[in-house]
Amino acid sequence: MNAPADADSANARFLIQGGFIEREAAGIYNFLPLGLRVLKKINQIIREEMDSVGGQEIAMPVLHPRENWVATGRDQTMKTVLYRTKGAGDHDFVLGPSHEEIVTPLVKKFSRSYKDFPVVLYQIQAKFRNEPRAKAGILRGREFGMKDMYSFHTDEKDLDKYYEQAKEAYLRVYKRMGLEAYIVEASGGAFSDKFSHEFAIRTPAGEDTIFLCESCKYAQNLEIAQAFMDAPPGADEKEKPLKEVSAKRGPSIAEGEKLHNIPAWKILKTVVYKVSGGLLGVCIRGDLEINAEKLEKFLGEEVRTAKVEELKTAKLAIGFISPIGSALPFIADHSIKQVKNFCTGANKHEYDYLNANLGRDFTIKTFAHFADASGDASLKCPKCKKPVKEEKAIEAGNIFKLGTKFAEAFGLTYTDEKGTEQPITMGCYGIGNTRLMGTIVEASHDEKGIIWPKSVAPYQIHLLHLGKEPEVKKAALELYEKLQRQGVEVMYDDRDESAGKKLNDADLIGIPVRVLVSKKTLEKNGVEIKRRVEAKSEIISAQDVVKFL
RNA sequence: CGGGGUGUAGCGCAGAUGGCUAGCGCGCUUCGUUCGGGACGAAGAGGUCCCGGGUUCAAAUCCCGGCACCCCGACCA
Numbered sequence: 001m002n003a004p005a006d007a008d009s010a011n012a013r014f015l016i017q018g019g020f021i022e023r024e025a026a027g028i029y030n031f032l033p034l035g036l037r038v039l040k041k042i043n044q045i046i047r048e049e050m051d052s053v054g055g056q057e058i059a060m061p062v063l064h065p066r067e068n069w070v071a072t073g074r075d076q077t078m079k080t081v082l083y084r085t086k087g088a089g090d091h092d093f094v095l096g097p098s099h100e101e102i103v104t105p106l107v108k109k110f111s112r113s114y115k116d117f118p119v120v121l122y123q124i125q126a127k128f129r130n131e132p133r134a135k136a137g138i139l140r141g142r143e144f145g146m147k148d149m150y151s152f153h154t155d156e157k158d159l160d161k162y163y164e165q166a167k168e169a170y171l172r173v174y175k176r177m178g179l180e181a182y183i184v185e186a187s188g189g190a191f192s193d194k195f196s197h198e199f200a201i202r203t204p205a206g207e208d209t210i211f212l213c214e215s216c217k218y219a220q221n222l223e224i225a226q227a228f229m230d231a232p233p234g235a236d237e238k239e240k241p242l243k244e245v246s247a248k249r250g251p252s253i254a255e256g257e258k259l260h261n262i263p264a265w266k267i268l269k270t271v272v273y274k275v276s277g278g279l280l281g282v283c284i285r286g287d288l289e290i291n292a293e294k295l296e297k298f299l300g301e302e303v304r305t306a307k308v309e310e311l312k313t314a315k316l317a318i319g320f321i322s323p324i325g326s327a328l329p330f331i332a333d334h335s336i337k338q339v340k341n342f343c344t345g346a347n348k349h350e351y352d353y354l355n356a357n358l359g360r361d362f363t364i365k366t367f368a369h370f371a372d373a374s375g376d377a378s379l380k381c382p383k384c385k386k387p388v389k390e391e392k393a394i395e396a397g398n399i400f401k402l403g404t405k406f407a408e409a410f411g412l413t414y415t416d417e418k419g420t421e422q423p424i425t426m427g428c429y430g431i432g433n434t435r436l437m438g439t440i441v442e443a444s445h446d447e448k449g450i451i452w453p454k455s456v457a458p459y460q461i462h463l464l465h466l467g468k469e470p471e472v473k474k475a476a477l478e479l480y481e482k483l484q485r486q487g488v489e490v491m492y493d494d495r496d497e498s499a500g501k502k503l504n505d506a507d508l509i510g511i512p513v514r515v516l517v518s519k520k521t522l523e524k525n526g527v528e529i530k531r532r533v534e535a536k537s538e539i540i541s542a543q544d545v546v547k548f549l
Numbered sequence: 550c551g552g553g554g555u556g557u558a559g560c561g562c563a564g565a566u567g568g569c570u571a572g573c574g575c576g577c578u579u580c581g582u583u584c585g586g587g588a589c590g591a592a593g594a595g596g597u598c599c600c601g602g603g604u605u606c607a608a609a610u611c612c613c614g615g616c617a618c619c620c621c622g623a624c625c626a
Contacts, residue, residue, distance in 0.1 A: 008619080008620075025617085025618085078626090080624075080625095081624090129625085132625080133621095196626075395625095400626065402626095430626070466584070467584055467585085496584095497587090498585095499585045499588095500586040501588095502586090502587090503587085504586065518585065519584095519585095520585070
């Protein structure tokens with residue numbers, strides 16, 4: 001068919017046009033024969049890798065009693081994405097968006113002793129999340145496929161060990177599908193950010209912006225890219241005594257640099273914002289800028305910088321505002337923790353403090369990341385100190401250390417060697433298999449269509465004949481049957497269509513090896529073979545086809 | 550949820566100042582000619598013009614209400 005006009009992404013366009021998937025409703029797709037074959041390949045790879053780290057496959061229900069979600073509080077915290085439905089007797093159910101609420105009580109029914117742990121369970125199943133806006137074809141749907149795995153451990157140390165194994169298994173999954181994954185320190189969410197990692201596949205179609213280091217494969221989300229902002233050399237010097245000095249300068253950082261003969265990063269910058277509760281001082285390292293979007297995200301409301309009249313009304317010394325002895329509430333960017341002996345305003349007109357130190361001279365209760373990191377070419381990898389790149393990426397998986405949160409909600413404990421009851425520590429590991437299918441298309445296609453990696457291709461060989469000569473069709477059919485007998489996954493395009501159409505369809509569908517039978521090839525006593533990734537083709541003997549797999 | 554847009558044949562679209570049997574391209578069926586990069590001719594099939602209400606002699610077209618879908622944003626284990 002014609003490509004749908006509203007297909008916004010390569011995966012939607014090619015997968016629909018190529019007959020892999022068909023849209024049923026926004027974010028809801030049918031998987032057609034070709035698409036299902038790909039999905040099964042993906043699932044099998046995931047299975048093998050999860051099994052390799054001790055995962056045991058199970059199948060949990062899609063319908064979850066609402067009580068389970070009330071028990072963890074996620075009935076409320078996830079209420080915007082939960083699909084709800086009622087069963088007989090007016091019983092409330094939710095359609096599972098994830099399965100901690102099922103797997104945790106499930107494990108509780110079977111495992112009580114330290115001898116039963118660790119336990120690792122997973123399933124591959126449709127998940128339901130009422131996304132505010134489904135988009136990008138199969139990349140963000142309301143019903144989507146996911147492999148979700150849960151691990152149960154007697155202590156955090158065991159979880160930590162397993163978590164690293166799972167991380168490696170994840171990397172193997174992507175690698176086997178021809179994808180290069182970057183491990184991204186995730187930007188928080190419902191659980192603490194230091195306990196979660198995402199796996200990012202770079203592609204221009206990605207929804208996320210990440211900074212990545214090509215040499216050590218370390219990456220970080222734009223939101224928390226401060227890890228790439230090195231502390232300036234010499235910033236962490238010994239604290240010196242606080243000193244108040246006269247400072248005839250204007251309000252800009254540049255003038256402070258000049259007057260005190262110091263670098264910009266040594267200045268503690270304060271910007272006053274107007275928020276719903278009044279005025280708020282926001283501190284950041286002097287060489288960095290505050291990203292208003294991030295600040296708004298953090299505060300959860302729209303903000304603007306305070307107007308001069310507002311500062312005057314509040315009797316603030318414009319250009320000399322600082323957290324030292326100020327009546328204003330303050331928050332600060334994490335970057336100010338790196339620097340000792342700041343220069344900053346003294347909250348008096350034309351007076352500055354030198355050697356101001358966090359904790360000694362002023363305190364800030366709330367820290368966040370809201371420095372504007374976009375476009376900063378000087379960002380460096382925190383591990384190997386090499387320059388990092390800003391890239392678009394698709395989140396193709398994530399893993400979490402859940403701690404005891406869910407175990408506590410359901411009273412999942414074990415009895416240790418001494419007979420004492422102890423809490424269970426959990427991890428969870430998700431891969432969107434349907435999203436992965438879309439991701440592969442995004443990462444591997446050209447203007448003609450998809451280029452499937454061999455490991456997930458719906459078939460290994462795309463066989464077709466050109467021309468209507470009976471001997472040509474017969475030869476093609478014989479080859480088809482022979483390959484099938486040999487156990488080769490072969491799809492035979494037996495349509496009587498024009499050459500251009502069949503060849504273009506082959507490119508669109510993207511099976512790795514194309515085998516063509518025609519009058520020409522018969523005259524040369526062979527078949528033409530061409531790889532999807534290559535432009536050239538060659539004539540070979542029919543029995544040699546399998547050598548190209 | 551805010552902003553913008555679109556709903557007409559399986560797909561892509563035109564028709565919109567109301568007016569005759571609602572069109573075009575692709576696809577589909579039949580026949581013939583073609584046959585190595587999206588062939589050609591002929592004949593056909595296929596439509597509650599998103600739904601409901603209103604105005605009118607007359608509505609795909611104008612008005613009101615609803616629904617669905619798409620894009621940007623917000624949101625996002």
